[in-house]
Amino acid sequence: MKKTLAIALKIGLGVVALLIMLGNNCITSGNIVVVIDDLPDLVGQTNTNFTHRLADLNSPDVANWKDHRDQLNSVDDIGFACKITNHERSVATGQIWISENKYSSPGEVTANAVKILDGIAIPAAEDTITGVTRSIEWKESADFLTNFNGAKTIIYTEKFYLYFMVKETPFYIDVKDIILFLSCNGKP
Amino acid sequence: MKFRIALLILLLSVVMISPVAQAFRFSVGAFGGLNFPIVQADAKSGTVMGLKARIPVTTFLAVEPNYTHLKNGDGEVKVTRLGDITMTRDGGKYSTFGIDVVFGGVSGYKGFNAYGILGVASAKFAKKGLPDLTKGSLWLGVGFEFGITDYLSLDFRGKALIFPYKDDSYSKGDTGSRKNGTVTVGLNYYFGISEE
Numbered sequence: 001m002k003k004t005l006a007i008a009l010k011i012g013l014g015v016v017a018l019l020i021m022l023g024n025n026c027i028t029s030g031n032i033v034v035v036i037d038d039l040p041d042l043v044g045q046t047n048t049n050f051t052h053r054l055a056d057l058n059s060p061d062v063a064n065w066k067d068h069r070d071q072l073n074s075v076d077d078i079g080f081a082c083k084i085t086n087h088e089r090s091v092a093t094g095q096i097w098i099s100e101n102k103y104s105s106p107g108e109v110t111a112n113a114v115k116i117l118d119g120i121a122i123p124a125a126e127d128t129i130t131g132v133t134r135s136i137e138w139k140e141s142a143d144f145l146t147n148f149n150g151a152k153t154i155i156y157t158e159k160f161y162l163y164f165m166v167k168e169t170p171f172y173i174d175v176k177d178i179i180l181f182l183s184c185n186g187k188p
Numbered sequence: 189m190k191f192r193i194a195l196l197i198l199l200l201s202v203v204m205i206s207p208v209a210q211a212f213r214f215s216v217g218a219f220g221g222l223n224f225p226i227v228q229a230d231a232k233s234g235t236v237m238g239l240k241a242r243i244p245v246t247t248f249l250a251v252e253p254n255y256t257h258l259k260n261g262d263g264e265v266k267v268t269r270l271g272d273i274t275m276t277r278d279g280g281k282y283s284t285f286g287i288d289v290v291f292g293g294v295s296g297y298k299g300f301n302a303y304g305i306l307g308v309a310s311a312k313f314a315k316k317g318l319p320d321l322t323k324g325s326l327w328l329g330v331g332f333e334f335g336i337t338d339y340l341s342l343d344f345r346g347k348a349l350i351f352p353y354k355d356d357s358y359s360k361g362d363t364g365s366r367k368n369g370t371v372t373v374g375l376n377y378y379f380g381i382s383e384e
Contacts (some may be wrong), residue, residue, distance in 0.1 A: 026352045029364035030227025037269035073364035074355030077230060077318060079277055081267070138275040139262065142317030149319065153357050179267055181277070183230040185353075185364035 029073055030188035034064040036180040042164055046172045047106050050165070055180060057158040065158075068186045075152045077183035078116060080141040084164070085174040086122040087131040093167035094120030094134075100157050109163045116151045117144040122166075122173075131174070138181050155182065212380045215242040215296055219345070219374030223258045226348070226367040231279035232261030236370045242290065250294040251287055254307070258282040258349065258368055280315035282349065282368070288327055296378045298335040305329040311351050313366065326350040333376070343374045 038061040039053045057065040086092040099113035125131045136144075154160050164175040217240050225231040238256035245251060260279030266272045286309025293301025307327035314320045329347030336342060352365040 026363045026365045027350070029362075031230050031366065033229045033263065033265050035265060035267065037267060072358075073361040074353070074358055077277070077315065081270075081275060138265070138277050142278060142315075145317035148317070149357065152355075156358050156360075177270060179269065179275075181265065181275075183263070183277070185366075186361075188227045188229075 028187060029185055031076065031183055031185050032064055032068060032188055034062060034068075034182040034184055036062055036182070038062070039162070039178040039180065041178070042173075042175040044172070045164060045175060047165070047170050050105055052102060052161040052163055053178065055160055055162055057155075065182075065184075068184065068188075069158075071187035073185040075155050075182055075184050077181075078145065078148060078151055078155070079138045079181035079183075080117060081136060081138050081177065081179040081181070082164075083133050083135045083176045084120065084122055085131040085133040085176070086125055086166075087128045087172040087174070088125060088168075088170070089128060090124050090168065092122040092124075092171055092173065093118070094122055094173070095165055095167055097163040097165065098151050098154050099161050099163070100154055100159075102161050103163070106163075106165050106169070109165065113161075113163060114147050114150040114154060116147060117141060118146050118167075119144050128172075138179070213244060213296060213378050214380050215341075215376040215378040216240070217242070217343070217374050217376030219343070219372040221370060221372030223260065224369040224371075225260055225279070226369055228260075228263070228279075228366060229265070230263035230277060232263060234259040234261040234279060234281075236372060238372075240288075240374070240376075242294065242296070242376065244294060248291060248294060250290045252290055252305075252307070253287050254285075254309075256282075256284045256286075256309075256349075256370075258284075258370065260368070278316040280313055282311050282313050282351065284309040284311040284325060284327075284349065286310060286325070286327065290331070293333065296333065296335060296338075296341055296376065298338050301333040301335070303331050303333070305331055305345070305347060309349075311349070313351060313353075321353055323351060323353050325352070329370075339378045341376045341378070343376060345372050345374065346370070347372070 096117040097113040103109045122134045123132045220237040223236040236258045240254035259281040262276040288307030292303030309325045311325035312322045331345040333343040349368045354363040
């Protein structure tokens with residue numbers, strides 16, 4: 001019995017030592033979801049009339065980031081939700097790009113930015129005024145996610161530009177209800 | 189790879205030591221149940237299942253090579269901008285291969301036994317759209333075993349998986365972890381030389 005207790009004690013001490021090795025932060029950390037939902041709609045986005053959306057994680061509207069940024073360990077996942085309307089009479093392949101820098105043309109974006117989402121097929125529009133809309137939800141955006149590691153290093157800068165465009169030229173799209181989801185590890 | 193080789197060496201060492209015991213009984217078993225993500229807003233409860241074998245070292249200490257598969261449920265977030273609609277995201281899944289040290293009542297004979305569990309594992313976390321993460325992980329828990337006969341038993345276990353990781357591309361970050369609690373029911377069959 002004494003031998004059993006001694007071994008149980010040693011194993012218990014081993015557990016404590018392992019937990020100490022892992023560190024306090026490791027044990028107490030958890031995952032939170034930061035939702036950036038203050039990005040204005042993009043209406044009339046074309047390859048010649050091209051603009052960006054600025055995401056500032058320290059904006060007062062992004063409460064979850066601001067409250068946890070000092071105890072953040074990592075960004076573990078990036079997701080989007082949005083509604084993309086194609087006004088062209090040809091199929092559009094929607095893309096989302098990210099950069100720390102501001103660019104004013106699709107050419108500059110493809111040359112310098114990091115593509116996060118690619119391959120969002122939006123059918124051709126029969127009526128170019130109303131267009132055809134495709135909704136992407138958070139879960140579905142994972143099907144189109146590319147370059148996660150490159151994108152998260154830009155997100156760590158806390159202020160970055162998002163570019164919504166189409167692979168084909170010319171393009172004419174609207175992007176509405178843009179939501180960015182970041183799953184982060186840190187002190188909850 | 190080094191981790192798997194170390195596990196294999198440990199397993200072989202134990203198998204070589206074990207026959208010195210008066211009774212050498214080993215078991216194989218399967219288990220299944222539920223997992224509960226601990227402080228993870230991007231995952232919900234899901235399922236867990238796996239296989240294990242028990243190899244005794246002494247009458248109160250055994251090792252259990254095991255394979256465990258956990259699937260988290262989809263994470264949910266309410267989006268205020270869109271009128272509080274709920275959006276979801278794949279919660280991810282873990283595949284772990286490791287060895288547990290089980291201490292306490294490990295004989296597996298007919299009757300009731302209780303034991304503690306401490307294990308190490310190589311765990312892979314996979315989530316749709318993201319690169320897989322493979323890390324050394326830790327299992328902790330307790331178990332209760334009811335021997336229906338001397339050869340067949342039912343066990344109930346509560347275990348926690350600690351999956352530590354660090355993002356080297358973020359200099360300000362520390363080592364964090366994902367943690368999952370699991371509750372399982374298992375069935376075990378014992379082989380080998382009995383004390384009787």
